[in-house]
Amino acid sequence: MPHVSRVDCSKLKNQEPTQNAFLNALPEPIQQRLFPHMELVEMPLGAVLYEAGEVMRHVYFPTNCIVSLLYVMENGSQAEISVVGNDGFVGMSLLMGGESTTSRGIVQSHGYAYRIVGSRMKTEFNLHGDLLDLALRYAQALITQMAQTAVCNRHHSIEQQLCRWLLLSLDRLKDNHLVMTQELIANMLGVRREGVTEAAGRLHAKGVIDYSRGRIEITDRPKLEAICCECYSVVKSETDRLLPYCPHKINNLAKPI
Amino acid sequence: MPHVSRVDCSKLKNQEPTQNAFLNALPEPIQQRLFPHMELVEMPLGAVLYEAGEVMRHVYFPTNCIVSLLYVMENGSQAEISVVGNDGFVGMSLLMGGESTTSRGIVQSHGYAYRIVGSRMKTEFNLHGDLLDLALRYAQALITQMAQTAVCNRHHSIEQQLCRWLLLSLDRLKDNHLVMTQELIANMLGVRREGVTEAAGRLHAKGVIDYSRGRIEITDRPKLEAICCECYSVVKSETDRLLPYCPHKINNLAKPI
DNA sequence: CCTTATCCGTGCGCTACCGCACATATTAAT
């Protein structure tokens, strides 16, 4: 099982806390209080940030990685609940008071994140300033994503769900390709691997994506959005409304290594 | 379309704000600040508390009614996201800062609720006292419910989902029967009415429920829980963990009229 | 270069659920 590990010479990686949109949106005084306690960590594919029911030690702020919050059922099958990228953070339950959740957090796309010990984050949270306000709005954005996931699971085809998933992931990577096997996508969506293969094949036939062995490239994004169900745009526009700090406007974005 | 309407002689209805577990759990000083601004309202079946995207005017605290938060798709089909009864309140987005949500709130089971103008609730919320803490924990409980709804939609049969839905509803009614047509249940679950008919038929054959024309009675609750998927117990135990104020311990429960 | 592991394609029978159509039963309205 891959592990999250510290990175020593952070400068070399061109990483800055402000590459996370949430951190970037915080007023300077708060940044100055928090950033000294942040440590840069590498987030390898498959790393488990926390298990269901486990008290979380850290809050993670992705810069260029993606983390899936997913639920694992008794029989082992999974379902993704929501996705976190450089738009937000992992560890909401620490702030909400529950300390743990019924889902687990897993790195879905390799990259980096800054993390801070939970209690320090909580301390700032308890000052009831801008961090509280922003975190609450982000919580609502997460809720929107979960709700839409429930809807999409109920009503839409695997192909449509794949489109939604691709778009949500790409928005958090600021890139037109992602490194991800169909097997893993199937785990996220909670469907068969073969189902993803078929859907991907159809998307390829339509000229929307290219892929091979764990790499997917979007060749026609407008078409992808057209094929996708409404679920993506609902989440997207609601997130933009709730978090007007515009993660996509951060200019010193982390580049994949 | 049924409307929420004020109730004048509240005493006659045996209604008290403390019949809502969330309100009951608040410390007395907060109760004394809030309760004078609460008004008792009747909540008829089908009443719409708020529409998607609409800024909510009030926060509702059910005493003996049930409210569904559900998403309506572009094509009109629906999916229930979560359920609120006397364990919590409707209007979280007002406190979170978003003011509106992408879902709508609809009365699923007739009864009463206390409501308060959103701004007053927000004022107390902004004092950053116990109300904030409790509301955040309740928010996490709601999140858990949404997440589990997504999982259940993905992996479980209509029969299992019906069991989950029945159990969640009954917990909020403190009763062994509920007034609800199969058509409405189908809308909540986002499935065909016929699917609910079949599932209900099977549950009846197993001796778990009795029903006729809009009334469902649970005759063997332990068996119902046994048939149900894990989703119910996950939500239940997590909610109990997060909200130890024990809604079921309120003794002056509102009785159906 | 050859083996091995990983990833993707494909076919097949099966089941749950869908959409539709229509029959029946119960309550409500005149």
Added chain:
DNA sequence: ATTAATATGTGCGGTAGCGCACGGATAAGG
């Protein structure tokens, strides 16, 4: 009592997705 409205039962063809079992293709390692 008759009609209307509502609620539930049932049947049927169609299909999306599942579980399974392969077979081929591509990368990785000695």
